[in-house]
Amino acid sequence: LNGRKTSLVFDDYRSEPFNVSGGIDQGCPLSPLGFICYNPxxxxxxxxxxxxxxxxxxxxxxxxxxxxxxxxxx
Incomplete structure (x- = not known):
């Protein structure tokens, strides 16, 4: 995830963009496996x-x- 940034948005608030240091990309084929293992x-x-x-x-x-x-x- 080199060079990735995100921001948090709640109602009328938007944070300044910050670096993402972990996780997987949206749409990654590993996402469903992570959901199955973590969310139950x-x-x-x-x-x-x-x-x-x-x-x-x-x-x-x-x-x-x-x-x-x-x-x-x-």
Whole structure:
């Protein structure tokens, strides 16, 4: 990844570009293998004992966590 840069974008904020020192290129054929090896543990750590109204999903290169409750604290 020599010479690669990225920036972070959140709502109206954009960081200054910074060097990328690790990882693999988007579209690399190794990406699905990395997802298969790494993301199941991420889903288990994020929600180890799902209860009614909680959901953890992983598909291709996306992960989503959702919960339903009467209040934010619930």
């Amino acid at each position: 543990d991420v889903l288990r750590i994020a929600n180890p004992h799902p209860r009614k109204g909680e959901l953890s999903l992983g598909f291709l290169d996306d992960v989503a966590l959702a919960a339903n409750g009467k209040s934010y604290e619930e």
